[in-house]
Amino acid sequence: MQDAGYYTCTASSGSQVLKDRVFLTVLGKPEIKTIVLEKPNATDVQEGEIIYVCPADNITCLAVGPPLPTVTWKRHNKQLTSGLGSATLQISSIIPDEGAYSCHAENQFGTDEKRVTLINALCFIDRPPKTLHLEVGAKAEVHCSAALGGMSADVSWSLPKCFSCNSKYQSSARDIGNGTLRFVPAKNWNSGVYHCTAKAKGATRTAKVKIYVGNQPTVEEWALRTDNCGGFRQSTYDRQVFYAVSESNTWSKTTVYSCPCGYYWASTQDGIRIFGSNENRSGVYVYYGQCGWNGYVYKERERRYFRFRDSETTNAYKDAGSYDEYRLQHTSSTSYFAGIVCLKETA
Secondary structure, eight states, X not given: OTTOEEEEEEEEETXXXXXXXXXEOOOXXXXXXXXXXXXXXXXXXXXXXXXXXXXXXXXXXXXXXXXXXXXXXXXXXXXXXXXESEEEEEGGGTTXXXXXXXXXEEETTEEEEEEEEEEEOEEEEEOXXXXXXXXXXXXXXXXXXXXXXXXXXXXXXXXXXXXXXXXXXHXXXXXXXXXXXXXXXXXXXXXXXXXXXXXXXXXXXXXXXXXXXXXXXXXXXXXXXXXXXXXXXXOSSXXXXXXXXBSSSSOOTTOOOOXXXXXXXXXXXXXXXXXXXXXXXXXXXXXXXXXXXBTTEETTEEOOEEEOTTHHHHOEEEETTSBTTOOOEEOOOOSSEEEEEEEEOOO
């Protein structure tokens, strides 16, 4: 078939030259050029390859002539689907019948054939979105389901990891079974990364979804957890107070930072109520030299100011280098951000 193409015939007599151009078509047996798996991204498949497929997948066999061949997918010599030049096999139509499948291309000059092996994979049927935004107080459900070869998988939800949680605060987000995560209702501390895990016949798959409640980043996104206190030091002056450390040392005044579940972001008034006008200069520092810090520095970043939820307007902060019981101070600087002041929820 490599001889196919345009040919030019030239005739000359003296000063006269005549030319004519024709296209030569070489007829011959068909050739299967490629098999493509659409998952939904297209992937070329090699002959004899073992392919793990999901119900939503399609697999297409493409062949050339000329003349253009009829292409047919077969299983045990039984025709499944066919087309001119290509044939697409919808995996949903053959599940759970896994095994060897063959693509046949045929025209009047001959045939070509390629085989692949299709194996049922554990696949999500109803997959949760990668990101979900909920309003505070909203009642919502997130669904997740999976199957392997037509058999439903066991599905469970895991709640976000946090510094310290108790069942009272986790109860606003519950796995109620059958792949359903329910918020009754959504609370500020529910922001986080949730995992839907499916299991069937020894196979396991996990889908991750970031859920934001209100205008809050998840703790996983902004918090630093690697110092010797897990980035969450409890005050020695008031055991309700915790200092949550930020990965970044630049304060974003418009960001609503989230405390771990079971805690809430303290207000300036909360800070005044707890620390008052106390100027005692003794005891343990808020974070300076604590938990593996070198003075104000940890991981080559200097951090000083632990902010309150209304610090944007009050400029209030707790200094990492002041004593635990020392009063609030004030600055509008966005530099040297250390994190936020959290208070433990009370029963």
